[in-house]
Amino acid sequence: MTDAPDAVVSAFEAERRRLLHRQWIHALLGVGITSVILGLSFHQSQFFDPEIGANPIGRILEFLARMAPHLRTEALLEGREVDGSLASWFYDLPGWLAALWETIEIAVVATVFGAVAAVFASFLCARNLMPWAPVRFLVRRLLEAIRTVPDLIMALILVAAFGAGATAGVITLTIATLGGLGKLFAEINEEVDPRQLEMLDAAGAGPVSKIRFGVLPQVLPNYASYILLRLEINVAAAGALGIVGAGGIGLELQRAITYTEFSTYLAILLLMVLVIFVIDMTSEAIRHNLLLRAEKS
Amino acid sequence: MMNQDATPLPSPLPGLALRGLLTLGGIAALIAMMVDLGISPVALAGGFTKLGVFLLAMFPPSDGGDLPRILKSLLETLAMALAGTTLAVLVAAPLGFLGARTVVGQPAFHFLFRRMLDFFRGVPVLVWALIFVAAFGLGPFGGVIALAVADIPSLSKLFAEAIENCDRGPVEGTRAAGGSRLHEIRFALAPQVAPILASQSLYYLESNFRNAAVLGIVGAGGIGFELEERIRIFAFDEVAFIVLLYMVAVALLDSLSRRLRSALA
């Protein structure tokens, strides 16, 4: 096509130059600002520190080598006393499993209490169930505040109050669960079919029976799937609590680091990851099932 | 007259009894766990009393005359979050590309790769931080590596899904016009994936600002270190001040990131 008017082409080129010019300015500004911010961030994070930031890959490799367990193929299945056996790597397996069980208990107990608290909180801040706006506002802000404070910071304060041990961990995760689930439950509550509530209103039902017969039957499957999801999150979170003294496997991790037993750390880490993985897969399967059943009904 | 063929209604009793038993069993298990964990009414009462004292001590919040240092460590936390997220994105983008079924068409590879990502997804950031600070020494470097390592599995998975969910039409259009594999990526996949990638990265930045705040506990610097120090000496008025300041910072970062995200769409 060469017979088209050249005016079209020159108009196009002029417009293109104008746009390109603007794009360049935007790109330069964007790239400039971003790289300054990121540069400062990496500088602050010691990435340009000649001692720490230099050769990070090499240091990671060196470190991985230190983490690798000392294993000998011929002694792999020998007892705990034999150097190079699997049993000597996992030398305190019963103790670690007990600590992991404690972690799971912390997560389960906290999920149960947190979920119950979240149900109450969610009724207090759902628009269709709580007529007083100030209450809704306060409860919502409170839940938001809980979600903002990292749970480990909460755990630090609670360990100071309750002493080292699982109690502080349970309370931390209960509060965190309240914050997380409360918001989700409130959203579910607000999607409840209003006709059923109107029917109960017409029948003269009080607020408690309205919730019992109008809301709960509709929301329970959704609640259940969120509670399971939260349980997964809580098991993982509980794994870290011990590091600040709030019980569970984290304490063993902390101990391994204190004695610079890096291969022990790896052993416990693998064990922990395995448990979390199994719980995640199980809970995912159950949630999937719940979802299917909720769709059918 | 009753119809003889009608099956009698199943008695509700067995079902109810079963549910009752299950509920009782659940409650019993819960109590057993609490006993096992050493949660006792006495300990709870004592703890909540102390907590009440702490909460009272939080008012009025005070900066303890150390505002510049607090602000500096808040910025340090932000810097760690930025550096950690950037590192995570730099590693997760190619990994996500590898993990996308539509890019690497090997089902076995795909399965193993995804399971690997799932496997390491659940490790809390502090567990990584503990080991990386031990490896690299006190300071933010180990913390940043921990943030990145904790993010990479889930971020890679998200990227892989974003690539898989791409519309294939533009890819085919580019191929039909004579484009090579690289052209398909450049002209059809990248324009679709890049905005999703950017917006997910911003989400992770928000979440990393929260994660970075705890890294100080294991010696990786930032606001977490300031908090731990003050909790140790029961300076709860200063703890309250730092937490409030931090909440404001979180709200600011979240709203900035939300704005950027909506500009990307």
Place this chain on the structure above:
Amino acid sequence: MLELRNISKSFGETIAVDGVSLTVARGEMVGVIGRSGSGKSTLLRLINRLAEPTSGEVLWDGEGVSRLKRRDLRKWRRRCAMIFQQFNLSPRLDVITNVLIGVVAERPLAMTLMKFFPASDRADAIRELDALDMGQTAFQRAGTLSGGQQQRVAIARAMMQKPDMILADEPVASLDPGNAEVVMKALQAAAGARGIPVLVSLHSLDLARRYCTRIVAMSKGRIIFDGSPSELSAEIVDRIYSAGANRNPAVHLAEVGAAA
């Protein structure tokens, strides 16, 4: 001149195209009609080699194209431009870049990846757009345009490819009647003024009769009619569209699957 020799394509058990032979000369506008799943779409994709034939050969001016690889294959695809029902533009790229994708097979890789195209290419692209009354949209994102406008951009891209042939797979099936006429006229102009053979698969028999110089009807992967529109009798039309046994949903699914 395009020549298909006894070409077949099966997806697993289902046969989509069953031993089709066909010759298309320059300047012809061939309408391929048939029910869903009759193999029209697969036939066009076999020519452009978006799909590989199970057996048979595709020849252009006597030379086989079935064994072309890499750069040669891409150049072949550039030469037989393809237009799709869903336009297949990159919705987030601007219109002019979408049109310029038509030359990537002929330009240095590094340059095209940086979206850098010579001024002469840009001029060609804007002229092609202008010819279809789309010059004003050059800097808009393709995804913001209407269906009819997007299909016109796709035609501009096809023209940008300086094609030896145009394959259009249901180009008007997603468009309103007005835009359908515009798109069909553009294809007709390409065949008439530039002498490029056009193969267009169509649902609408009416459009096929009005715009095409020749009609090929397919059923169950075979050609059951090949002639001028005037020769297409009511009895043949009946055979194409009415027989329930013609319908082969499996093939349709396989085609859709291959396109997805």
